[in-house]
Amino acid sequence: MASLSAAQAGAYPCGVEGSARVADGGVGAALRRLRTAAGLTQEGLAQRAGLSVRAVSDTERGLRTRLYPGTTARLAEALGLTGPDRERFAAVAHGVPASQGSVSTLVPLPRPASALVGRESDLAGLVGLLTGPDARLVTLTGPGGVGKTRLALAAAAACAASFPEGAAFVQLAGCRDTQAAGLAVATAVGANPAHGTVADLVCEAIGTRRMLVVCDTFEGVLEAAAILSEALRRCPGVVFLATSRSPLRLVAERLVRVGPLDAAAAAQLFRARAATVRPGVDLSAAEPLIADICECVQRIPLALELAAARVAHLQLADLRDRLSAQLGVLTGGPVDDDERHRTLEATVAWSSGLLDDAGREALAHLSVFDGWTLAGAAAALGRDPLPAVSALVDQSLAFVPDPAAAHGRYRMLDAVREFGSARLAAAGALGEARDRHADWFLAGAEASAGAMRHAGQREAHREAAADLGNLRLAFRHFEDSRRGTDALRLATALWMFWLWQGGFSEGRAWFRAALAATQGAAVRDADPSLAARARWGAGWLAYHQGDWAEARVHAAELARLAEGSEDTVEQRSALTLRGMLALADRRLPDAAHLLAEALAAARRLVPADPWILAVSTLNDGAGLTHTGWLDAAARRFAEARDLFAGLGDETYRARALRHLAAVRLLTGELASAERLLEESLAAETDAADQWGLAETLSGMAHAAASAHDARRAGALEARAGVVRHGLGVAQHPFDAILAERHLGPLRGSEEFMAGWAEGREEGGLVPAITPQ
Known part of the structure; x- marks a missing residue:
């Protein structure tokens, strides 16, 4: 069975170089490799270490991502680890992955394209400042091109040992206000700004961890320094290293002027x-x-x-x-x-x-991109871009992506981008270039929306994530140029991406801005289905964050649009959203009726839409489950599982497996439920689906409760809460109703609360969540 990575399980790892014996994959993978190398079974290791077999098994499967110091010491002794190997295993057991390649909730430091030259004394002085007892905020100041970013990255790498919880990187060059900068900082440190202020979530994500946060290109959003100020006040272990052409003007700031080389x-x-x-x-x-x-x-x-x-x-x-x-x-x-x-x-x-005319044109028109592919460059230039792009690379005006990178982009330094954009503006061509850029990424987003439902969905999501900077630029351009309908099209195309990426708050902000900038009738005239699709996407983003009030607003508008439409998809969508809100309100018969009607509508679609049919089948099973029709619900979930498998949609196939497991628990088939949950867990691990992981952990908590293991139920439910909290999502009502049934009698018991405390610590020490 596939193990969970530390990031999937909700921990907050960092990048620390490790040995070959303790390699990637978190403590579970490390323990499995070390046990196998020692020639031990799980039972043999458990006996040597004085632990239960369940403890060893859960750790290796990734259900524990951190171990208590005593447990770590016993395992290290039983495995015969000494010296550096023992230290590295202890680091992994405490949530620090053993390799830079491990998946991390921190945005990692970029890898510089070349070695730092001629800054040895500057580097030594900066490392001394950052590792000193009074270091809290160090700001590198100086003009563009002087090497502030390169020096900051070298210093961060050089003092990694002083920051055992890792280093995060924040690129602020594309941010134009405090909110955008706050979102960037929050994302970099592993938070998702869903509830409360951005500053609160940043501080909560950092907590007491001893970590370094590198904030690059701060001069455009100096007002966002207030977020750093709050973090410095509330998080005693964090140190910020900023690069900026201007000081941040905070009390804790130590300024370091970076000048020309000697x-x-x-x-x-x-x-x-x-x-x-x-x-x-x-x-x-x-x-x-x-x-x-x-x-x-x-x-x-x-x-x-x-x-x-x-x-x-x-x-x-x-x-x-x-x-x-x-x-x-x-x-x-x-x-x-x-x-x-x-x-x-x-x-x-x-x-x-020194470039020819084609090269100068490419420099100007590609300066509006936040990184580009050759396909994007061809759209901007209207011809084969390779000769001109090669000339830019040859002249060191652009940098070629890593040949091994799956989603690499050609990039320019900010100073070169500024130069190119200024030349476009002087020629009166900047608006036209930004139009082409925004239109290209809108078309790509709309094309990828369908791909996110089928085989290859993981690749489609990653491609969108690689172009997130460009998508943000496109959305801002649509706003600035009063192209509200196009802004709404872009927000609508990306709603499933925001679900996958965990960017609920940003996605909802896009919808609010775009809907406010458009008139319903005008949108309806331009694209008869756009208004309905927008309300559908906006409604789901609000729903999954537990904002029932806003979801009801979108559901009511969607129902109004569907009532005046002959579009069966719109009618099905309106019924579905209303049915899910009825489930949230615990109006279970209403929910079952509405979701059954939605399935009937999906079956009437001509031509048929297999994905809509699969989702509607899954949803109908949810209504049947909570109105007691368990055999019928099981048939629906099995049918949905097979439909999603045929489409290659592993994310939703795993959801169907989880729902089928829930029915098996309700009918007393514990062993079958556990097998289905393990299969779901493997699919989520392959798809890097943290949202699904939270739901499966909850399902496993319910199974543990059915097996009368209150401590394990508490630990698993706490871990699920940590993951949901990190993503900024509420527990789905389908699972919340089941939790009331399975876990309600256990909550408050000594065993459940002991497990809850253990699961919260292993999941990342998130202090703000409590058993619901």
Whole structure:
């Protein structure tokens, strides 16, 4: 059976380098490998360690992601672990995965494309500051292109041992207000802003953990420093490292000015980068020329890198002469502007000037992207983009994605993007370029909406996640350009993505803004089904967060639209949402009636929609379950399972398995229910479905209660609550009704509460949730 990763189980791991003996996959996978290597069965290890076989089995299956220190010590002794291996196992047992490759709820530090050159003393000083006893907030300031981000990443990596709970990375360049910045910080530290303020959720996610949070490009959202201030006040173990062209102006802030490289370091960087474009070239006799070149660009690292790229085409003397002449023309900016920034802009301009017309056009039009694929570049340029993109890469104006990355994107540095966008604006073409960009991603989102229901759904979700920055830019452009209908189309296309990604709050904010910007009649005229589909998506996002009031508003509007429509899908959708709200209200006969009508409507669809039929079959089973028609419910769930399997929808197949297990528990078939739950768990692990994981953990808690194991029931239900809390979702009413039946008699008992405390700790120490 597949084991759960630490992130799936709700823990908060970080990236720490480990050994081959204790590898990826969390404590469960590590324990299984070590036990197998020692030639022990689960029973043999349990006997040696003085533990129950269930404790070993649950750990290996991923139902425990953290172990108590005493349990860890007994297992390490029984496995014969000593020295570093014992220490690494202890780290994994306490929630720290043994490899950078482990799945993490923290946004990891990006891997720099090249080694840091010429900043040894700066790096040592920064690491000393970050690991000092008084460090809380360190801000690297300086102009664009001076290397703040690169130095911050090197420092974060160098002091990893001082932050055992890990390091998170927040990119703020695309954020334009405090709310967006807060969402970015919350996501990076493993929170999902669903209820309460963003600051509260950030602080709750960090808690007392000793961790480092790197916040890059803070200057555009300085007002968001209030979130950091609150976290510094409430979270004693967190240290923030920010990069910004301006100070954050907080009491705890220690400013570190990052300036140009000194002469020796600048020459070192130039030589290193020149060697990558002309391997084997001997520059030992060219020190004076190199020194002149470094001074021409005032020793700014980005400018040096751009200049070094010219070595592929120019002799050093020609490079120096061209730089001197060009920069002399292009540095005549405002006298009160930062001279280094003027020089950097001039260097980018000079590099752009070496491109042909097609290359310059590509630089400008691709600057509106937050990373791009070749397909996206072709849409922006209207032709095969590879020659122009290759020229940008050759000139160090763009960076090629990692060849092994499944969803890699070509990217530009922010300074290059700013330059390109400024040139578009000066030519009066910025709006048109943003239109093409937004239209491309709207079309892609609408095309992928169907793919998220079929085989390949995991890939479709990951593709959307890789382009989330671009999707946000597109939505903002639709808002700014008063294209409300297109904003609504984009929000509607992505509602299932937000469910999968856990971005309920952001998805609901998009719907609210887009619905407010559109008139119902106008939307209806432009796209007869858009208004109904929007209410359907918005209603489900609200429903799954337990916001019944807002879900009822969308359900009522959907019912009104369906009443005046001959569209069977709209009628089925309205019945379904009303039925699920009746289930939430515990109006069980009404729920069963409405969901049965929805299934009948789904069966009338011509042509048939297999996914809608499968979901309606599943929903009808839910109504039958809670009105006592258990045999009929079991048939519905089995039918839905097979329909989803035929579609390749593993996410919903796992849900059908869970629902079928619930019926088996109600009919007293405990062993059958446990087998179905294990099968569901394996499917969720393969699909990285944390939402489904929470539901399966609840189902396993109900099974434990049926087996009269109150302690285990409490632990599993607490773990389910931790995962739901992290995603920002409420327990589905289908499961909540079952929980009242199975767990209600146990709540408050000493055994259940002891298990609850254990499960909460193993799931990530979330203090705010209590048994419901």
